[in-house]
Amino acid sequence: MTHRSVLVAGAGIAGPALAYWLHRHGLAATVVERAPAVREGGQTVDLRGAGRAVARRMGLERTLRAHTTGEEGIRFVDRADEVKAVFSSGSYGGQGPVAELEILRADLSRLLYEETRPYTEYLFADEITELSQSDARVRVTFRGGAERVFDLVIAADGARSPTRDLVFGGLDDAVDVRPVGLTTAYFTIPGEPGDGRWARWYNAPGGRVVTLRPDGRGTTRAALSFLSPPHADESAEKLVPQAQKQLLHRVFREAGWETARVLAAMDTAPDFFLDRAVQIRMPRWSHGRVAVLGDAGYCASPLSGMGTSLAFAGAYVLAGELAHHAHHEQAFNRCEEVLRPYAERAQRLPPGVPRVAMPRTGAGIRALHLALRAAARPRAVARLNRFLVPPADTFTLPCYSL
Structure with missing residues (x-):
């Protein structure tokens, strides 16, 4: 094996997740991370379908369930906090808007780190700054000044992957970053008794949404989302955090409901993060001895509900193919052949998303609430399945001998 x-x-x-499966197959992984430690920020993520099946094969499902947020479902509310539609975590077989296995991203990341650190070399507070490939190896230069050689490099550092861009950035049409017309700010605010164990979703006119979600820690995870043209999204993302907060104050001024509370807490939130939702499309997921994994290669956007499941499934398949092919080209090609149809299904967002969930007018919001209430009726389930249930179960995991 090369x-x-x-x-x-x-x-x-x-x-x-990739480090775990590489180790299971007898391969050595080194993980480099720009942050000084496992990142503590981030919102709630879920594991569905193939992603949950991978967690089960890792023996982690019970541990992950013990660390869930305890979120019981989601309530769509109006300005007066009156509930207009409800979906429990068991709706649509536990695969609806809120899945049965909801966990904070930071908790999931930490659990995976604790599982893998006994046999994985972690390089925190560092990053790749240069890559040069030969037929035999990849020479890597790190920000800290060290130079090392590896057989392969895998970019798994998110939709804005700087590692991916070092390799694919100079190739024509290699990376297509597609904004979906939505910007969201995420942060943690102090919890209040009224927050409870249900997520709440509030639509304000003008294509604005405020969400509050329990996190199982006594605090509440808040998000402020708004529709805007893709180029406007990009400009907001490039602002410094203080300017981003000022923008959100202007956009959400007099939005009603609990927005004033959220904006006030946002100003001092230590984990504030603003992001424009994008999809990553790449005609090929590898170049020489470098490949992409997860959001770095096939981000479906947070609107898909599939990011974590794609990351788990992608790690499992990539490691399995590397272990079962003598040459990396064969492994990369086979991984893409197996996984790409699943990733492409995840990227096919329902028609009108995100606009359909973020009406600009009061009449549109009332129509949305009516549609959501109807979604719980048996006759409506099949018609609305595409809007409310991600295609997480549309992939059968291959079996790889260990």
């Missing part, structure tokens, strides 16, 4: 040492960029979810 790929015994693998450098993985990114210690979020996809990277440590």
Whole structure:
């Protein structure tokens, strides 16, 4: 085998999951991460379908269930906090808007790190700054000044992957970053008794949404989302955090409901993060001895509900193919052949998303609430399944001998 040492960029979810499966197959993984430690920020993520099946094969499902947020479902509310539609975590077989296995991204990342650190080299507070490939190895230069060689490099450092861009950035049409017309700010605010164990979703006119979600820690995870043209999204993302907060104050001024509370807490939130939702489309997921994994290669956007499941499934398949092919080209090609149809299904967002869930007028919001109430009726389930249930169960995991 020509790929015994693998450098993985990114210690979020996809990277440590890959390290786990590489180790199971007898391959050595080194994980480099820009942050000084496992990142503590982030919102709630879920595991569905193939992603949950991978967690089960890792023996982690019970542990993950013990660390869930305890979220019981989601309530769509109006300005007066009156409930207009409800979906429990068991709706649509536990695969609806809120899945049965909801966990904070930070908790999932930490659990994967704890599972893999006994046999994985982690390089925190560092990153790849240069890559040069030969037929035999990849020479890597790190920000800290060290130079090392590896058999393979895997970019698993998110949709804005700097590692991916070092390799694919100079190739024509290699990376297509597609904004979906939505910007969201995420942060943690103090919890209040009225927050409870249900997520709440509030639509304000003008294509604005405020969500509050329990996190199982006594605090509440808040998100402020708004529709805007893709180029406007990009400009907001490039602002410094203080300017981003000022923008959100202007956009959400007099939005009603609990927005004033959320905006006030946002100003001092230590984990504030603003992001424009994008999809990543790549005609090929590898170039020489470098490949992409998870959001770095096939981000479906947070609107898909599939990011974590794609990361788990992608890590499982990539490691399995590397272990069962003598040459990396064969492994990369086979991984893409197996996984790409699943990733492409995840990227096919329902018609009108995100606009359909974020009406600009009061009449549109009332129509949305009526549609959501109807979604619980048996006759409506099949018609609305595409809007409310991600295609997480549309992939059968291959079996790889260990």
